[in-house]
Amino acid sequence: xxxxxxxxxxxxEYYFSKKLKEVKALKEAGKPIIxxxxxxxxxxxxxxxxxxxxDALHEKNAFQYQAYRGIDELRNALAFFYKQHYNLSIDPxxxxxxxMGSKExxxxxxxxFLNEGDQVLIPNPGYPTYAAVTKLLNAVPKFYNxxxxxxxxxxxxxxxxxxxxxxxIMWINYPNMPTxxxxxxxxxxKIINFAIQxxxxxxxxxxxxxxxxxxxxxxxxxxxxxxxxxxxxxMSKSFNLAGFRTGFLVGNASFVNAVIKVKSNxxxxxxxxxxxxxxxxxxxxxxxxxxxxxxYKKRRQWIWKIxxxxxxxxxxxxxxxxxxxxLKNKEKAEKLADRLLYEADLFVTPGKIFGSQGETYLRFSxxxxxxxxxxxxxxxxxxxxxxx
Amino acid sequence: xxxxxxxxxxxxEYYFSKKLKEVKALKEAGKPIIxxxxxxxxxxxxxxxxxxxxDALHEKNAFQYQAYRGIDELRNALAFFYKQHYNLSIDPxxxxxxxMGSKExxxxxxxxFLNEGDQVLIPNPGYPTYAAVTKLLNAVPKFYNxxxxxxxxxxxxxxxxxxxxxxxIMWINYPNMPTxxxxxxxxxxKIINFAIQxxxxxxxxxxxxxxxxxxxxxxxxxxxxxxxxxxxxxMSKSFNLAGFRTGFLVGNASFVNAVIKVKSNxxxxxxxxxxxxxxxxxxxxxxxxxxxxxxYKKRRQWIWKIxxxxxxxxxxxxxxxxxxxxLKNKEKAEKLADRLLYEADLFVTPGKIFGSQGETYLRFSxxxxxxxxxxxxxxxxxxxxxxx
Numbered sequence: 001x002x003x004x005x006x007x008x009x010x011x012x013e014y015y016f017s018k019k020l021k022e023v024k025a026l027k028e029a030g031k032p033i034i035x036x037x038x039x040x041x042x043x044x045x046x047x048x049x050x051x052x053x054x055d056a057l058h059e060k061n062a063f064q065y066q067a068y069r070g071i072d073e074l075r076n077a078l079a080f081f082y083k084q085h086y087n088l089s090i091d092p093x094x095x096x097x098x099x100m101g102s103k104e105x106x107x108x109x110x111x112x113f114l115n116e117g118d119q120v121l122i123p124n125p126g127y128p129t130y131a132a133v134t135k136l137l138n139a140v141p142k143f144y145n146x147x148x149x150x151x152x153x154x155x156x157x158x159x160x161x162x163x164x165x166x167x168x169i170m171w172i173n174y175p176n177m178p179t180x181x182x183x184x185x186x187x188x189x190k191i192i193n194f195a196i197q198x199x200x201x202x203x204x205x206x207x208x209x210x211x212x213x214x215x216x217x218x219x220x221x222x223x224x225x226x227x228x229x230x231x232x233x234x235m236s237k238s239f240n241l242a243g244f245r246t247g248f249l250v251g252n253a254s255f256v257n258a259v260i261k262v263k264s265n266x267x268x269x270x271x272x273x274x275x276x277x278x279x280x281x282x283x284x285x286x287x288x289x290x291x292x293x294x295x296y297k298k299r300r301q302w303i304w305k306i307x308x309x310x311x312x313x314x315x316x317x318x319x320x321x322x323x324x325x326x327l328k329n330k331e332k333a334e335k336l337a338d339r340l341l342y343e344a345d346l347f348v349t350p351g352k353i354f355g356s357q358g359e360t361y362l363r364f365s366x367x368x369x370x371x372x373x374x375x376x377x378x379x380x381x382x383x384x385x386x387x388x
Numbered sequence: 389x390x391x392x393x394x395x396x397x398x399x400x401e402y403y404f405s406k407k408l409k410e411v412k413a414l415k416e417a418g419k420p421i422i423x424x425x426x427x428x429x430x431x432x433x434x435x436x437x438x439x440x441x442x443d444a445l446h447e448k449n450a451f452q453y454q455a456y457r458g459i460d461e462l463r464n465a466l467a468f469f470y471k472q473h474y475n476l477s478i479d480p481x482x483x484x485x486x487x488m489g490s491k492e493x494x495x496x497x498x499x500x501f502l503n504e505g506d507q508v509l510i511p512n513p514g515y516p517t518y519a520a521v522t523k524l525l526n527a528v529p530k531f532y533n534x535x536x537x538x539x540x541x542x543x544x545x546x547x548x549x550x551x552x553x554x555x556x557i558m559w560i561n562y563p564n565m566p567t568x569x570x571x572x573x574x575x576x577x578k579i580i581n582f583a584i585q586x587x588x589x590x591x592x593x594x595x596x597x598x599x600x601x602x603x604x605x606x607x608x609x610x611x612x613x614x615x616x617x618x619x620x621x622x623m624s625k626s627f628n629l630a631g632f633r634t635g636f637l638v639g640n641a642s643f644v645n646a647v648i649k650v651k652s653n654x655x656x657x658x659x660x661x662x663x664x665x666x667x668x669x670x671x672x673x674x675x676x677x678x679x680x681x682x683x684y685k686k687r688r689q690w691i692w693k694i695x696x697x698x699x700x701x702x703x704x705x706x707x708x709x710x711x712x713x714x715l716k717n718k719e720k721a722e723k724l725a726d727r728l729l730y731e732a733d734l735f736v737t738p739g740k741i742f743g744s745q746g747e748t749y750l751r752f753s754x755x756x757x758x759x760x761x762x763x764x765x766x767x768x769x770x771x772x773x774x775x776x
Contacts, residue, residue: 002616004591004646005503011649040453050445057438064631065428100655107654115393116504132653201390239430243451243659258392263522267488267496271631
């Protein structure tokens with residue numbers, strides 16, 4: 001018998017991959033499920049996308065292989081984006097690598113820096129892919145807790161007490177998912193100093209910086225970050241382009257080159273029309289984000305009403321594409337999520353899938369239009385009347 | 389200092405990534421280099437591509453995340469393609485996985501099956517990525533020789549004499565690159581039996597099956613292949629869609645599922661318009677290939693003239709996108725390749741980069757139009773007059 005790699009033994013299919021199959025089956029059985037579970041932007045991408053793609057299709061080399069580093073135009077546009085929104089100067093020649101989405105960057109970065117048995121600091125709660133990729137490479141996730149009391153930032157004293165001798169990478173993610181906590185620059189500066197002290201690569205996964213924030217954060221705004229940090233950025237949420245698969249790695253030339261070494265053996269460049277279109281979109285004016293965030297603010301009001309109806313508590317002062325809401329009395333939330341799915345036809349993500357620190361929370365997505373949110377509210381009112 | 393993974397220590401940047409930078413620099417310095425080195429199809433993709441993409445862009449969910457397995461329409465179209473061209477029935481639900489190019493498949497398959505220290509049988513000459521990916525995963529390449537005398541197929545007696553106890557994967561690639569040898573079904577049947585006997589996963593990398601062949605080959609045409617084999621296929625060469633990044637993995641459900649386990653942690657699905665367009669193109673009639681191959685046949689005549697002028701020998705009875713030509717007296721070819729680049733402004737790939745068995749060969753690409761091939765011939769005639 002041909003055996004699979006041992007790395008698969010601890011790897012499960014990604015949660016949403018499994019759960020969405022269940023949701024699909026329920027829908028096919030006639031259930032009118034509304035999906036509040038996943039952060040896949042439903043709003044239209046910028047209008048200019050359509051013309052940009054059509055123009056690019058007729059370039060002479062539109063369907064030919066592209067260079068691993070991406071076209072100059074795209075790297076220059078990302079440098080412009082970092083200047084315009086984060087007030088940072090990034091060298092487009094050496095410090096930027098276009099990716100097919102930032103998720104790819106989690107694997108590539110991990111491959112470039114991890115050996116088997118190395119340890120990786122991973123936030124709890126946090127995006128499940130950090131741990132999944134770590135395990136796929138036979139490295140070891142070491143979870144660190146985020147708490148509501150510390151505004152969902154790492155507890156530095158606790159980190160300092162850990163045995164850090166085998167730790168190679170630390171994942172952070174600000175603005176934070178799933179909690180919606182915005183970056184606290186002072187706290188993150190301390191994490192940078194900690195990473196320098198212990199020679200740990202600090203990776204900030206940063207796909208939510210433009211959503212419901214006033215002052216977009218990049219880790220490179222903080223002194224000395226460039227010595228130890230990489231940042232993953234993405235166009236999925238900022239421009240409603242999740243399926244377009246455009247993301248970026250930003251960091252010092254030496255780190256970026258290490259990742260290119262891996263990437264050049266895994267793919268053969270990005271489709272030119274995608275690159276050219278991404279380059280145009282990255283140069284949009286700030287009012288694109290103002291208008292986008294107006295929509296999300298209105299939707300969030302509705303989610304808050306739904307959460308109120310379910311007697312959940314939440315912080316109104318948060319960022320990102322989700323509302324993170326806790327059960328009163330800190331009861332576990334998974335049962336409620338299941339009941340909402342089976343009894344009220346609402347798919348909401350139980351916070352537990354982001355780690356044990358999320359056990360008493362539900363995560364609601366803002367990627368649902370107001371008409372559907374109205375239906376959700378009605379369903380929740382009915383659910384409450386008959387059940388709670 | 390933050391250290392890179394040891395896996396990078398043995399990983400070099402992909403040959404073409406480095407060499408094309410040199411070619412680019414020469415061009416920028418005013419040299420009129422003609423690139424006969426790389427197999428990036430220069431011919432236009434099927435006409436239907438443009439309308440298909442434009443139509444797909446306006447689908448409601450065009451820019452949203454897609455499922456890891458790809459849309460049904462695409463997997464069904466690939467099943468149709470396998471029926472029409474290889475006369476094979478493949479289950480589109482379970483036995484097909486769309487990929488962003490078949491190169492990605494080399495990494496995903498290797499990750500799904502290899503542990504550190506496992507050995508991998510790799511053809512010499514062969515596509516350099518097989519060994520590069522193997523080394524990236526800290527597994528061990530074991531090269532097996534292909535010889536012109538055996539029509540560039542593995543020597544089974546030699547394989548049987550090797551210590552196979554640690555061998556996990558064997559890479560084959562028929563129709564073959566760089567040599568152009570078409571699949572010899574009898575010889576490959578023996579390799580399948582060998583793989584069954586030794587419990588080795590046999591992967592046929594199959595991007596050239598539609599180019600200059602009479603009878604398109606798939607490994608699954610042979611009895612029992614389904615027990616031990618996977619096949620990578622690609623639209624890059626068959627449809628002039630190299631930059632579009634569309635490839636496929638085909639094999640039994642258990643193997644395909646193992647690869648999906650890896651893939652679901654690395655990306656978030658393929659751009660819907662790419663999937664829908666690929667689905668349309670896969671259903672093209674056979675005359676698409678007839679016309680495509682007419683062009684390549686004419687170009688090959690010119691390459692043969694160029695090779696004659698350089699006093700090289702080659703087999704006229706070959707397939708694929710390249711002419712594989714040997715120096716008379718079996719001299720090493722790298723020096724000639726360098727002289728052609730620096731003295732005649734022609735970039736030709738030295739066979740050595742595919743392994744030591746390619747040392748005395750040059751590889752010429754058919755992805756150059758007749759006008760340029762005429763110039764190449766003139767330059768080679770002039771080069772010969774002044775040098776040989």
